[in-house]
Amino acid sequence: MVTYFESSLNQISVHKVGNKMQDEYFTLSDHPLRINDELLQNLLMQYFLKPFEKVNEVFRLIHSTDDLELNEIFHFVKQLFGDSSKFHDISQQITRHLFDVSSHPKIKGGEVYITLFDNVQIEGEVLQAIGVFKSETKETYLKVYPDGDGFSVAYEQEAINIQKLDKGCLIFNTEEEQGYKVVVIDQTNKSAGDAAVYWKDDFLKLKVRNDQFNQTTNYLNLYKGFIEEKIDEEFEISKPDKIDLLNRSMKYFKEKDTFDFEEFSEEVIGNEVAASSFKEMIQTYESEFDVEIGDTFEISQQAVKKQNSNYKSVLKLDKNFSVYIHGDRKLLENDFDEEKGMSYYKLYYKEEK
Structure with a gap:
């Protein structure tokens, strides 16, 4: 469904959001993330976009009143597609909105990545896309490295596995009047009751496209x-x-x-x-x-x-x-x-x- 072999990561901002029900807060960065390492950029592209290769369902952004402008994410991404110079400011507003809907006690805190991609393909169209991703699950990794005539072992806690995207969405700059084309990933909280629906229903407000x-x-x-x-x-x-x-x-x-x-x-x-x-x-x-x-x-x-x-x-x-x-x-x-x-x-x- 989604391919990204011609894609590039245009901009990225990283913030952190907690659970307001657990008296946690959000932390906003002052400036976008600057990535000069080509390998790191490729790893981020893989982390963000590869999970969408097997996603077939396409959604629309909606609002219960039928006024799309009242959908917060629609309002933000419409501004972004119109003027990318506002990228970091709008990424902060998106993070605040995510914090506002993180009101179920089972929702985990984590880093939020707002991205702007060029040349992402969906259904034969090559388009600009805005990505919103959240990493909730942290893992511990071992690292083995040479040490003199032998080896040593170190570890890193609270690290992110780039093969496991917890939550994400791509919003494509097409069909604006219908609520854009949107594809979604949500791997966590699948059996957590109300906590399982906040990403699609409360944060994004989505409806499956009837194709x-x-x-x-x-x-x-x-x-x-x-x-x-x-x-x-x-x-x-x-x-x-x-x-x-x-x-x-x-x-x-x-x-x-x-x-x-x-x-x-x-x-x-x-x-x-x-x-x-x-x-x-x-x-x-x-x-x-x-x-x-x-x-x-x-x-x-x-x-x-x-x-x-x-x-x-x-x-x-x-x-x-x-x-x-x-x-x-x-x-x-x-x-x-x-x-x-x-x-x-x-x-x-x-x-x-």
């Missing part, structure tokens, strides 16, 4: 939820039949270029009542999250590949067996043995591999 990647992802997630949780309310359906329905849906998305609900209902679901129930589930989702998925859209194979690992085709039988069902459901039969008082499956196959 083919997200339409494909939403449909596959909704269908999986429908088969695993909803369909039992209206039908008695066995676990192998559920797996078969999931396998057929994944096959459809892998083989088709365009999704069509009527076609999907006929070829995959195969039941009008179930298709109608699934349609209602989609409409509820669209209404609740204020997003339109649509009955037809171009299928994103990137999204299909990403979701494929979530579609489990495993039938678990007690703690003794796990049966992987990949093909014809008709080659699997289920029955009950009265003498043993146990259920059993019969599998048909032509050859053993």
